[in-house]
Amino acid sequence: MAWHELDKSWHDTTVDYCDVCGNLLIARYWSFVEPVGGETRRCCDESCERLFHRLRRIEESAPGS
Amino acid sequence: MTGTPPLADVDRVGLTLLYKRVRNICDEMAFAMMRTAYSPIFSEGLDFSTLVLDRRGRLIATAGINPAMLGASLYAATWIIREVGPENFAEGDVFVHNDPYRGGSHLPEHMMVTPVYRDGELAAFVGNIAHLAEIGGMAPGSFAATATDIFQEGLRIPPTKLFDRGEPVRDVWRIMLANHRTPNNSWGDLHAMLGSLRVGERRVGDLIAERGIDGLNESFEQILDYAEAYMRSEILSLPDGIYTGEDCMEDDGISDRPYWIRSRIIVEGDELIFDYSRSDEQAVGPINAPYVVTLSASLNGLLYVLARDVPVNAGIVRPIKVVAPAGTITCVRLPGPCVGGQTEFQPRIMELVLGQILSQILPERAAAASGNTSLNFLFGGVDPRNGEYYAHYHFEGMGWGGRATSDGNSAQIVPHANCRNTPVEIFETKWPWVHEEYCLNDNTAGAGRHRGGLGVRRVLEVAGDVITVSALSERMKRSPWGLFGGREGSRTRLEVAAAGGEEYETFQDAFGLVSPSKFTNIRLRRGDRVRITSPSGGGYGDPLERDPARVLNDVELGFVSRGSAESVYGVVIAGGSATGDSGQDGSGGGDGAAGDPAVDEAATAELRRVMRDGVA
Structure with missing residues (x-):
């Protein structure tokens, strides 16, 4: 869990999205490792990491809702 | 500010006066734009927004003109400031930006932002967003319904300096105007936007002179906190639960298939999540939404039924999350086209939220x-x-x-x-x-x-x-x-x-x-x-259940035929002309003369009974 700079060249036109909410990442991003599976996720900030866990909890408590 | 008093230790009267004043600055900026624009889409259509932002680029107030631009108002300026860096602004600079892949809504909507300084110190920003009628691309009017990528939709401008310390950056102007089909209109409309900024700059400058930079930004922070607390108290009034609904875009202009938007609203305490992750993949044609459009639609749907007096600013988003995974129709991936997302997709989501979904818990406020x-x-x-x-x-x-x-x-x-x-x-x-x-x-x-x-x-x-x-x-x-x-x-x-x-x-x-x-x-x-x-x-x-008198009024105005009055509303109208146009040609009705159409109460009651019970 840490902040990272989106280290891009000034002529790089690619776009980066938050892995949790979908919003565009601007200049830097927050990363965390999924507890299940160990995948690294890039997101807007810590609140998106909390959102990730919250959605997972909701899904587990009410699957398919 | 009316409604629930969520913050006990602030001067609410003073804060209200300040907020109203900032709103008035936005209104004044809007009038300046409306009165000086070249294109009817500005002067008649009012397809623009005006903004006052704090020194971090957070939205403090916006003129209540075009809610569709709310998402971009919240993010596009922030994007400019972060990409450019606040230390790289100078007094008199104006940045322009229309990129949906940098927080914009769609290419025709251009944002302009300028910093407001006092004694060399950055104090705030003012900005606006406006829909230019022509920005090039594959179709006149720059709304290419058959575009399959964003490059066909017009000229895409990342945050770019349009005025450098007050002087026009001519190379940028030349590129923009050379790519627009009606450069004279663009020239006039962009200058209307500039004039609006200058009005805002002067008025915010007056505020700074009265309150100082720190004092003003401290008050701005309180306005944001108030809006957040207000939203939280309103969300708290909703029953916890998961509420769902779906609607679709009929086609994308490229193929005949519909694209489904599936939404669930999760209410938990004083926070709320809009989750669109089960929606269809992004379309080939231009009906996709950038993230800010989905955000805008969700917030607007909510604001129509909840917290209708809340100051609309960056504070209202704090208790709300919108999940719109990239690559779905709710969050287009580069280079997907998206010009129609703002005008067609956004109202679809907004009414899905305020009608189909929130009607489950707030039927009296839904539409x-x-x-x-x-x-x-x-x-x-x-x-x-x-x-x-x-x-x-x-x-x-x-x-x-x-x-x-x-x-x-x-x-x-x-x-x-x-x-x-x-x-x-x-x-x-x-x-x-x-x-x-x-x-x-x-x-x-x-x-x-x-x-x-x-x-x-x-x-x-x-x-x-x-x-x-x-x-x-x-x-x-x-x-x-x-x-x-x-x-x-x-x-x-x-x-x-x-x-x-x-x-x-x-x-x-x-x-x-x-x-x-x-x-x-x-x-x-x-x-x-x-x-x-x-x-x-x-x-x-x-x-x-419609009041028969209102049905009669509709018949007299020609909005409803006599046939529909009976077959749909169960209202029998006696007297007047056969077509129900009494009064419109001066030949009957409207003066209380005998023969005026009137509701036959007994026949109506009987017809409604039969229509309800199905027994003659």
Whole structure:
């Protein structure tokens, strides 16, 4: 869990999205490792990491809702 | 500020006065833009927003003009400031930006931002967002309904300095104007935006002079906190739970298939999540939404039914999360096209939220579907009167949905945008069109205890040698839905009749198009006629519960036929003319004379009983 700079060249036109909410990442991003599976996720900030866990909890408590 | 007092230790009166003053600055900026613009989409359509932001780029207030731009208002300026870096701004700088892949809504909407300084210190920002009528791309009017990537939609501008310490950056201007079909209009409209910024800069400067930079930003922080607390208290009043709904975009202009938007709203305590992760993948055509458009639609849907007095600023988003995974129709991935997301997708989501979903917990505040399309009609060509290129982006009024307390509004632009349409006089003065008809589309509103509003019918005849038209609309295959027993509204129609002919056919049939509602660059000739029929709104509640006196009034106004009064509303009207047009031609009614139409109370009661019970 840490902040990272989106280290891009000034002529790089690619776009980066938050892995949790979908919003565009601007200049830097927050990363965390999924507890299940160990995948690294890039997101807007810590609140998106909390959102990730919250959605997972909701899904587990009410699957398919 | 009215409503729940969530913050006990602030001077609410003082804060209210400050907020209203900042709102007034936004209004003044808006008037400056409206009065000085070259294009009717600014001066008549009011398709713009004006913003005051704090020194971090957070939205503090916006003129209540175009809610559709709320998402971009929250993010686009922040993007500019972060990408450029606050340390790289200077007094007199103006940045422009229209990139949906950097927080914008769609390419035609350009944001301008300028910093406000006092004694060399950055104090705040003012900005605006406005829809330029022509920014190049594959179709005049820059609304290419058959675009398959964003590069076909017009000139894309990342945060770029348009004025450097007050001086125009000529190279940038030259590139922009060279890529627009109507550069003179762009020149005028961009300068209207600039003038608006200058008004805002002066007024915010006055505030800073009174309160100091730190004092003003401290108050701004309190306004944000207030808005957050207000939203939290409103969300807390909702029952916890997961509420779902779905609707679709009819097609994307490229293929005939629908694209489904699946939404669930999760309410947990004083926080709320909009989750669109089960929606369809992004479309090939331009009906996709950038993230900010989905955000905007979700917030607007919520704000229509909840926290209606809340100061609209960056504070309201804090207790709310929107999940719109990239690659779905709710969050387009580069290089997907998205010009129609702002005008067609956004109202679809907004009404899904405020109608279908929130009606489950707030039925008294929900509304049935409006016509729910901006009905974008674009055209351009060379004006035979002066040899100059012209282009225009027209949106049409339609009927709004009925709601718990009233009928839907008639002939009004789709609710998320709050714009005005183009007056007939402007049409005929500026472009080679002649109006043959422009009227309410009678007898089409979705019936209900509160009926939907009426759409309009507009017939235009081409008065030049050639005119190129395009369209991007919806609701031609699926009707606007009713609520709680209200009936569906009517659908959009886009038709054409060849010069000299009387028969109208759809553009789809006439030109062999994939989509009836989305097409690009159809060339019409002098004398050809276009008939635009906008949809009417859905009804709210059982039509048999509608006050018979209101049905009679609708019949007298010609909004509902006598036949529908009986067959749909169960209201029997006695007396008056057979068509129910009494009073309109001066031949009957309106003066209390014998023979005026009136509700036959006994026959109505009996007919309604039979219609309800099914027993004669």
